Amino acid sequence: MKEDMILLREIERYLEGEMSEQEKTAFETLRHTNPLVNKQVEEHQLFLQHLGNYGKRQQLQTKLNQIHQQLDMPSLRKQAQEENQTARRLTIRRRTITNLAAAACIALVTSLSTIAVIQNVSKNKSTAQYEDVRRVLNNIQRSQNAIISDMNSKSRAPLNPGTYGGTGFAVSGNGYIVTNYHVVAGADSVYVQNNKGEAFKAISIFEDISSDLAVLKIADSSFKSQPLPYALKPQSVKLGEEVFTMGFPRDEIVYGKGYISAKTGFNGDTTAYQVSIPVNPGNSGAPLLDSKGDVVGIVTGKQTTSDGIAFAVKSAHLKHLLDEMPKDKQTRKDWNHKSRLEGMNRVDQIKKLEDFVYMVKVYN
Amino acid sequence: MKQNQDITRDRELLLGLAKGEDKSLEIIYSENFPVVLRMILQHNGSEDDAKDVFQEAIIVLYEKVQTSDFTLSSRLKTFLYSVCRHLWLKKVHRTYGLYALTPELEEVIPAAEELEEHEARDQEFRIMEGAMSSIGQPCQTILEDYYLHKKSMQEIAEKFGYTNAENAKNQKYKCLMRLKKLFFDQYKTPL
Numbered sequence: 062m063k064e065d066m067i068l069l070r071e072i073e074r075y076l077e078g079e080m081s082e083q084e085k086t087a088f089e090t091l092r093h094t095n096p097l098v099n100k101q102v103e104e105h106q107l108f109l110q111h112l113g114n115y116g117k118r119q120q121l122q123t124k125l126n127q128i129h130q131q132l133d134m135p136s137l138r139k140q141a142q143e144e145n146q147t148a149r150r151l152t153i154r155r156r157t158i159t160n161l162a163a164a165a166c167i168a169l170v171t172s173l174s175t176i177a178v179i180q181n182v183s184k185n186k187s188t189a190q191y192e193d194v195r196r197v198l199n200n201i202q203r204s205q206n207a208i209i210s211d212m213n214s215k216s217r218a219p220l221n222p223g224t225y226g227g228t229g230f231a232v233s234g235n236g237y238i239v240t241n242y243h244v245v246a247g248a249d250s251v252y253v254q255n256n257k258g259e260a261f262k263a264i265s266i267f268e269d270i271s272s273d274l275a276v277l278k279i280a281d282s283s284f285k286s287q288p289l290p291y292a293l294k295p296q297s298v299k300l301g302e303e304v305f306t307m308g309f310p311r312d313e314i315v316y317g318k319g320y321i322s323a324k325t326g327f328n329g330d331t332t333a334y335q336v337s338i339p340v341n342p343g344n345s346g347a348p349l350l351d352s353k354g355d356v357v358g359i360v361t362g363k364q365t366t367s368d369g370i371a372f373a374v375k376s377a378h379l380k381h382l383l384d385e386m387p388k389d390k391q392t393r394k395d396w397n398h399k400s401r402l403e404g405m406n407r408v409d410q411i412k413k414l415e416d417f418v419y420m421v422k423v424y425n
Numbered sequence: 426m427k428q429n430q431d432i433t434r435d436r437e438l439l440l441g442l443a444k445g446e447d448k449s450l451e452i453i454y455s456e457n458f459p460v461v462l463r464m465i466l467q468h469n470g471s472e473d474d475a476k477d478v479f480q481e482a483i484i485v486l487y488e489k490v491q492t493s494d495f496t497l498s499s500r501l502k503t504f505l506y507s508v509c510r511h512l513w514l515k516k517v518h519r520t521y522g523l524y525a526l527t528p529e530l531e532e533v534i535p536a537a538e539e540l541e542e543h544e545a546r547d548q549e550f551r552i553m554e555g556a557m558s559s560i561g562q563p564c565q566t567i568l569e570d571y572y573l574h575k576k577s578m579q580e581i582a583e584k585f586g587y588t589n590a591e592n593a594k595n596q597k598y599k600c601l602m603r604l605k606k607l608f609f610d611q612y613k614t615p616l
Binding site: 065066069070073104105108109111112113114115116118119120121122124125126128129131132134137138140141142144145148 | 447450451454455458459462463466467472476480483484487546549550553554557568569572573594595598599601602605608609612
């Protein structure tokens with residue numbers, strides 16, 4: 062303890078420069094030889110520095126407090142409070158206005174859009190999502206010369222591709238063809254054309270708007286009747302059953318394959334199936350056949366909001382329609398044979414079928 | 426242009442502060458305190474909070490100008506405001522747990538770096554303060570008189586009624602040793 066104090070005193074004297082020259086050299090040698098002493102000196106220097114900092118800071122703090130006391134606190138307080146209040150009032154007002162404006166905007170938009178949506182829905186409920194797949198044929202430029210050449214060959218349909226196109230298929234060997242009502246609706250004249258390119262004039266003899274079906278009769282002397290290779294299957298098909306179709310979305314017959322995806326049609330329509338099958342404008346009226354080659358439905362339309370969803374009128378309705386047809390136009394007897402396509406592979410089935418699927422061209 | 430002028434004036438003030446001129450300190454204090462007071466009051470602080478925070482910011486500034494490499498890059502007002510804001514955020518954080526201030530629109534410069542350095546110094550100061558307060562009043566006064574107020578041992582001896590300067594000196598060394606011990610006990614093992 063005593064020695065420590067003496068050492069401390071020596072260090073202080075050394076640092077403060079109170080030592081004589083002789084003492085100083087002696088002390089410095091001691092520092093060099095004794096690391097403990099040296100450490101003490103350095104520590105003391107550091108300590109004095111800290112102490113100095115402490116002093117300065119304390120001094121500063123005292124000064125600050127003095128200055129603070131000189132401040133006119135009451136008036137500052139008042140000023141700050143006033144400013145804050147103004148700021149708060151402003152923010153509150155601003156916030157209220159913003160909120161009100163936002164609420165009003167939302168209300169306005171909501172009501173307007175509700176009105177718009179309701180009107181739209183009630184007006185275009187079916188057209189919004191449901192699309193007839195008849196084909197709009199508007200390449201009129203081809204028709205110019207065609208009409209003239211048509212005058213010379215009577216057995217041929219006008220080369221004019223027509224305004225609308227759809228598909229139809231034979232329901233009897235003697236020229237009765239079923240297609241969709243929406244294909245032939247409002248038609249001035251109807252032509253049907255088979256895959257070989259033979260065209261026949263047809264007339265619509267029976268139409269049923271509710272099931273969207275129409276029966277055409279080929280009224281052309283060049284038409285030769287031939288027995289149907291397929292039958293109508295009036296029973297309901299099972300969910301998931303594989304079906305296929307053949308139609309004329311273009312000038313060539315197109316084969317498509319799919320399956321029954323629901324037993325009701327668009328918006329729960331019980332007269333139709335929902336079919337997962339690729340369908341394009343022009344497929345309207347195409348036959349929907351099961352794997353045995355029996356007709357189970359007629360393609361009518363598709364859902365525009367999602368791809369690959371088509372609808373087909375159930376064959377039961379076609380049977381119903383044919384039953385209802387005036388007696389003199391009966392076709393029923395042709396249906397009462399068994400399908401000749403059963404057991405064939407698809408390629409052969411198609412080959413047999415394609416003669417009985419027609420492109421329906423509508424002129425109006 | 427006006428901003429440049431302001432910065433020039435601010436720099437002069439800082440030079441004064443570095444030299445320890447009371448006038449500069451007073452100007453800086455009285456000009457910037459109201460803004461900080463307003464901010465702290467706005468954020469649910471008290472006047473005392475404002476005083477503490479602001480004075481700490483001044484200390485930060487003071488420490489900064491003591492080191493020669495400090496140059497003021499923004500306006501003094503902005504600097505102090507930002508430092509105060511950081512300090513207040515920290516304080517609120519410490520006392521109330523998580524609590525977010527409303528986002529400010531005022532110009533704020535990042536002051537985290539400045540504060541880090543300050544915190545280390547503040548730590549040292551607290552240790553010294555604690556050591557000082559625990560060596561007892563007479564010792565504290567002797568040491569402060571000698572080391573901080575640079576009084577001679579003769580004066581101190583007279584003030585405390587020692588018979589001679591030598592006795593006072595012995596007493597001073599005793600006190601100094603205690604203080605040193607207390608200080609280094611904590612300084613070497615900072616929290």
